[in-house]
Amino acid sequence: xxxxxxxxxxxxxxxxxxxxxxxxxxxxxxxxxxxxxxxxxxxxxxxxxxxxxxxxxxxxxxxxxxxxxxxxxxxxxxxxxxxxxxxxxxxxxxxxxxxxxxxxxxxxxxxxxxxxxxxxxxxxxxxxxxxxxxxxxxxxxxxxxxxxxxxxxxxxxxxxxxxxxxxxxxxxxxxxxxxxxxxxxxxxxxxxxxxxxxxxxxxxxxxxxxxxxxxxxxxxxxxxxxxxxxxxxxxxxxxxxxxxxxxxxxxxxxxxxxxxxxxxxxxxxxxxxxxxxxxxxxxxxxxxxxxxxxxxxxxxx
Amino acid sequence: xxxxxxxxxxxxxxxxxxxxxxxxxxxxxxxxxxxxxxxxxxxxxxxxxxxxxxxxxxxxxxxxxxxxxxxxxxxxxxxxxxxxxxxxxxxxxxxxxxxxxxxxxxxxxxxxxxxxxxxxxxxxxxxxxxxxxxxxxxxxxxxxxxxxxxxxxxxxxxxxxxxxxxxxxxxxxxxxxxxxxxxxxxxxxxxxxxxxxxxxxxxxxxxxxxxxxxxxxxxxxxxxxxxxxxxxxxxxxxxxxxxxxxxxxxxxxxxxxxxxxxx
Numbered sequence: 001x002x003x004x005x006x007x008x009x010x011x012x013x014x015x016x017x018x019x020x021x022x023x024x025x026x027x028x029x030x031x032x033x034x035x036x037x038x039x040x041x042x043x044x045x046x047x048x049x050x051x052x053x054x055x056x057x058x059x060x061x062x063x064x065x066x067x068x069x070x071x072x073x074x075x076x077x078x079x080x081x082x083x084x085x086x087x088x089x090x091x092x093x094x095x096x097x098x099x100x101x102x103x104x105x106x107x108x109x110x111x112x113x114x115x116x117x118x119x120x121x122x123x124x125x126x127x128x129x130x131x132x133x134x135x136x137x138x139x140x141x142x143x144x145x146x147x148x149x150x151x152x153x154x155x156x157x158x159x160x161x162x163x164x165x166x167x168x169x170x171x172x173x174x175x176x177x178x179x180x181x182x183x184x185x186x187x188x189x190x191x192x193x194x195x196x197x198x199x200x201x202x203x204x205x206x207x208x209x210x211x212x213x214x215x216x217x218x219x220x221x222x223x224x225x226x227x228x229x230x231x232x233x234x235x236x237x238x239x240x241x242x243x244x245x246x247x248x249x250x251x252x253x254x255x256x257x258x259x260x261x262x263x264x265x266x267x268x269x270x271x272x273x274x275x276x277x278x279x280x281x282x283x284x285x286x287x288x289x290x291x292x293x294x295x296x297x298x299x300x301x
Numbered sequence: 302x303x304x305x306x307x308x309x310x311x312x313x314x315x316x317x318x319x320x321x322x323x324x325x326x327x328x329x330x331x332x333x334x335x336x337x338x339x340x341x342x343x344x345x346x347x348x349x350x351x352x353x354x355x356x357x358x359x360x361x362x363x364x365x366x367x368x369x370x371x372x373x374x375x376x377x378x379x380x381x382x383x384x385x386x387x388x389x390x391x392x393x394x395x396x397x398x399x400x401x402x403x404x405x406x407x408x409x410x411x412x413x414x415x416x417x418x419x420x421x422x423x424x425x426x427x428x429x430x431x432x433x434x435x436x437x438x439x440x441x442x443x444x445x446x447x448x449x450x451x452x453x454x455x456x457x458x459x460x461x462x463x464x465x466x467x468x469x470x471x472x473x474x475x476x477x478x479x480x481x482x483x484x485x486x487x488x489x490x491x492x493x494x495x496x497x498x499x500x501x502x503x504x505x506x507x508x509x510x511x512x513x514x515x516x517x518x519x520x521x522x523x524x525x526x527x528x529x530x531x532x533x534x535x536x537x538x539x540x541x542x543x544x545x546x547x548x549x550x551x552x553x554x555x556x557x558x559x560x561x562x563x564x
Contacts, residue, residue, distance in 0.1 A: 025350055025393065192345040196409070200360045201333035210359075214350045 032294040039290020045283030049276075053099040060097065062090035073266040083268040085258065091269065094250045095276050101251045102280060105166055105235045106228040112170035114224055117177025122216075124178070125185035126208060136182070139175035147172040148237060155243040162251075165244035169234045173227055180223055184216035191215075218295040225288035229281040236277055252277050316417070334364050336417040337410035342426050343402035347394035353380075353405055354390035360412040375412065382445070383408045383438060400431035407438065411446065419451045424459060432456075436463055457500050461485060469493045472522050472530040475549055479556040489558040491535050529561065537562055 033039055052059060062080075071088040074080050082091040124135040142150070154168035188194065189212055197207050236253030238244035245251035252273045259269035314321045316332065324332060337360075340346035347356055357376045361367060367375065377387055383404040394402055403423060410418050420439070424432040436459060442448060454460050460467055461481060468478040469490065477490040488494045520526050526533050532542035541561050549559040 192340055192342060193348045196338065196340060196346045197348075197359075199333065199338040200363055200409075200413075201330045202359075202363050206363065210351075211348050215348065 029291075029294040033290055036290045036293060038286050039293070042283045042286025042288075042290060045279055046287055049099050049280050049283065050103060052096050053103045056096050056100055060090070060093035062093045073262060073269070075266070076268055082272045083266070085255070085269050086262060086266075091255075091272050094255060095252065095272060098250050098252045098255060098273065098276065099280075101162065101245055101249060102232045102235060102277070105162065105169075105251075106231040106284075109166045109169040109231045109235070110173065110224050110227045112166070113173035113227070114177050114220060116170070117174040118181045118213075118217075118220060120174070121178040121181035122185055122208065122213065125182040126189065126204075126212070132182075135178065139178050142172065142175045145172075148234060151234060151238060152241065152243060155238060160243040160246070162245045162249065165235060165238045168238070169231050172234075173231065176227065177220060177223065180219055181216055184219055185212055188212050188215045222288055222292040222295060225284055225291055229284035229288070232277065232280055232284070330364075334413045335415050336419065337413065337415040339403075339406050339410050339418060339420040339423045341422040343399060343406045344394060346406055347402060347409075349394055352391055352393055353385075356394070356405065357390075357409055357412055360409060364413055366413070379408045379411055382411070382442070398431075399427050400435060403427060403431075403435050404438065407435075407442070411442065414446065415448070417449045417451065419453070421453045422455065423452075425454065425456060432459065439463065457497065469496065472520065472525045474530060475557070475559065476531065477556075477558045478549075479558075483556055487556075489552060489556065489563060490531075490560050491537050491562070492531050529559075 068088040071080070071084050072086055074084040074088075076083045080090050080092070082095065084090055085094070120135050120139075124132040145153075150172050151165070151168040154171060155164050158164040158167065194207060194211055197211050202210075235244055235251065236256065239251040239253030240257040242254075242257065245254050247254075255273035256270060256277075259266070259273070262269050316336065319328075319332065321329075321332065351359075354373070354376055357379060358372050361372045361375065366372070376390060380387060380389060385401060385404055385408070389397070389401075394405065397405065403426075406423070423439070424435050427435060439450065440463065443450065450463070452460070452463055454463075464481045466479065467481050467484045468475050469484070469492065470476065471492050477484065477488065477493045484493065485497065488497055520530070520533055526543075528544045529535070529538075529542040529547050532538040535542065539561060545561070547559045547561045549557055552558050552563045
């Protein structure tokens with residue numbers, strides 16, 4: 001690059017442009033995202049909960065699994081900021097530990113469904129014909145069930161553990177991602193640059209991985225962020241029904257379920273886990289909306 | 302069809318004495334190195350998530366030409382050839398103007414040093430001022446790399462400027478084929494005559510004479526009229542035109558035409 005700078009005076013203007021870093025589509029998106037205050041707020045909420053989850057053992061003032069029965073059902077105080085539950089366990093500590101399961105569970109379930117859903121969606125869209133028909137009908141069948149009922153059914157068949165709850169949530173989310181990426185790939189593969197790739201002589205695999213998938217994943221990123229929010233609710237719901245997390249592990253849904261009887265006498269046992277769920281879900285939703293705006297293809301060029 | 306992006310339904314297509322439609326995938330890939338494509342819409346034909354460098358390098362990777370360092374060097378060279386600067390390599394297609402994008406498209410077509418380039422209306426998406434730049438670039442490259450172009454266009458000025466031989470098509474069939482000067486001076490087919498007379502003359506004083514302008518709508522290309530496809534709009538249509546499709550024959554030396562008027 002330095003050689004061109006000395007060559008001519010006329011290229012001076014061009015060289016000034018050269019100094020500014022060329023923006024990749026992802027960098028462009030990041031710049032748009034930063035401008036969106038609501039989305040940034042959502043991201044901060046998500047980050048706070050993530051940090052809580054990662055450093056849970058160092059952040060919690062009390063044990064999350066054992067408590068002092070003498071201190072049972074204490075209202076919030078300076079000792080127990082968010083009060084205690086029916087076993088005298090500190091609610092703040094339990095919420096912090098619960099964040100681990102909710103967040104990792106949410107990520108894991110969504111990650112699993114993205115992988116499986118994208119794979120099926122790409123195969124369906126790219127190869128078409130009977131493959132497409134078969135995969136699309138499977139998606140239709142899965143979508144025909146109310147998703148939480150399907151999850152409950154899967155967990156009861158498999159045996160109620162956290163792992164199975166995550167598998168169930170992953171399965172019920174697969175058709176959403178599958179359909180999303182299928183429609184994306186269907187439109188991207190008609191684009192002219194795919195024809196160009198074929199004219200160059202590329203094989204299917206290279207076209208798929210270098211051209212079609214990179215141009216199809218943005219909606220999946222957005223949908224994935226939003227799906228984590230729903231997955232967290234679903235994990236909480238399954239745990240609430242006793243089909244997810246098992247003691248001594250703790251989960252926000254399980255906390256809600258345990259506090260049912262005390263809703264009137266000790267409302268803090270229910271309010272705070274509920275708030276935690278609500279805030280996390282809100283955070284992910286705001287972040288997802290922001291991502292969608294930032295990655296919107298119409299914002300390009 | 303020559304590139305086998307669409308399969309031929311009938312007939313034969315040959316390139317350097319090989320019948321393209323019967324080649325195996327491996328042979329076809331070899332052949333693709335020899336012939337490349339330039340597209341009408343330069344933005345749509347470039348992957349928006351790849352830098353120019355990656356776009357240009359890819360044909361080389363696919364055809365296993367050179368190592369990474371050599372490939373980068375070739376990308377630099379080709380950018381210079383098509384009139385772009387080296388630092389453009391790190392940019393994305395949406396950061397360029399239409400003319401620059403088409404230069405990238407041309408550069409990509411040149412990467413494998415092909416013998417034949419099929420240009421599908423390469424300048425119709427560009428401004429008139431940019432069109433001439435790109436056309437002149439194509440002409441220079443033709444000399445430099447000893448290229449053959451199959452140049453598809455509807456702008457008759459562009460065609461006259463760049464072509465050696467011109468084929469006129471109507472509803473998917475060649476109706477006339479001859480040298481560029483012969484075609485413009487002595488068009489035989491009524492459709493070619495009408496086409497040439499429809500070129501706007503840049504003189505506002507001139508009165509419009511619409512004797513030669515043909516009326517009517519273009520019939521559906523998927524269901525063209527029987528006989529000569531042009532008979533529905535042809536001012537010289539005869540009875541035979543409605544029944545028999547005229548043969549595509551050499552009527553004068555090097556001048557092919559498909560029309561009953563010259564039988």
